Amino acid sequence: MASHRRPARVTVLTAAAAATAAASLGAVPASADPGTGTETARTRVDRLFEEAERATESYNEADEKADALRRTVARARDGLARGQERVNRMRGVLGSVAGAQYRSGGIDPALALLLSSDPDSYLERASALDRLTARQSTALGELQREQRRLGQRRSEARTALAELERSRTEVARHKRTVEGKLAEARRVLASLTAEERADFEERASRTGGREDAGGAPGGPAGETAPAAADAGPVSSRVAAAVAAARGAVGRPYVWGATGPSAFDCSGLMVWSYRQAGISLPRTSAAQRHAGRRVPLSHARPGDLVTYRSDASHVAIYVGNGQVIHAPYPGARVRYDPVNMMSHVTVTRV
Structure with missing residues (x-):
């Protein structure tokens, strides 16, 4: 969210939160089948x-719309x-003219001409007054049009x-x-044991790897990313976006966040490309x-x-069959295989 909003920072897998929740909820019942119960819990957490994440993207969309509407309302109020x-200025001018006419034109023009000691001078003043009246009429018409525009702006606001x-x-x-x-x-x-939670976190990472000095992590046994051609050079701006994403590795997922210290999945893409001067x-x-x-x-x-049929998750491809993304609350920005989820769609900005 922009500076006017402060997204809730939700951390899922901290030891303190797990310990507190475990104390309140108790351990898994002894009668439960550990294997089946654990797998059910893992599946449920994944779901x-x-x-x-889908709700987060809906939140982001609604919040973006609210930001645009706030700007619209501000412009309407300014207008x-x-x-x-x-x-008000036009009313003031017309009021001054009307006052002057009242003070100088209080008798019938024909009678004023008959009583005037200098008819020629009177006719000159009358001609000037006619011109002033014409300008006043024009100004009055403009005032009426401006009042109508003002009423329309009020309705739009x-x-x-x-x-x-x-x-x-x-x-x-x-x-x-x-x-x-x-x-x-x-x-x-919290219903899982500490060992089960650690196993879940390792499995949920999908790669089980960590970035090291030698380069991007590899996947677990039997999981390989499809070969990608990585063909063609990338522009300096796209390279800057990739460099920004690499620099964000290790920062926490926070839903609704667009950096620089925390991100949700689409927020990481927005921030990375913004560093390259590209708006997403x-x-x-x-x-x-x-x-x-x-x-x-x-x-x-x-x-x-992007992943899933509704494109509710997004990552940035960095080569060698790897992406960088902000996975989910409690995790940190990291590398994973490009085929980590279903319904993969690749978009070139």
Whole structure:
């Protein structure tokens, strides 16, 4: 979120949170089948994280809309203030002219001419007064048009403000959904033993690897990323985006965050490309359409890789069959194989 908002920082796998929840919920019942129960818990946590991520992207979309509406309302209010100021000035000018006419033209013009000791001078003044009256009529017409424009601006401002209030309600609803899914995931994780939680975290990393001085991590036994051509040079701006993503490795996932100290999945893409002077849409679904599609076999560093049928997760391809992404709450930005999830789509910005 922008500086006016402070996204909730949700950490899932901390030892303190797990210990507190475990104390309140108790251990897994002794009668439960450890293997089946643990696998069910893992599957449930995976599902909750996926649902929370979808809700996070919906939150991001609603929040982006609310930001745009806030700017619209601010512009409308500014326009209203300037329009009202113009109307007030025009009313002041017309009021001065009307007062002058009242003071000098209080008798019938024909009678004034008959009584005038200098008819020629009177006719000159009358001609000037006619011209002044014509200008006054023009100014009056402009005042009326400005008042109509001001009324239209007021109506537009009221509409935008009502839409902003609806959008704020939608943002709050998505926020509650995210927090509810994550709270439930914490409760399920707390039901696992420390060893099971560690095993879950290792399995959930999908690669089980860590970046080292020698380069990107490898996957677990039997899991290999599809060969990618990494063909063609990348521009200096795309290379800068990749470098920014590499520099973010190790920073925490925080839903709704766009850096620089924490990210959600689409927020990492926005921030990385922003460092290269390129603006991306805020949500992963919109990022899927931020460029042209290319086959996975032709992916090259800097391409955006979205996952799932609804594009609710996104990563940046960095070469050698690897991506960098912000996985889920409690995890940190890291490398993983490009084929870590289903429905892979590659977009070249």
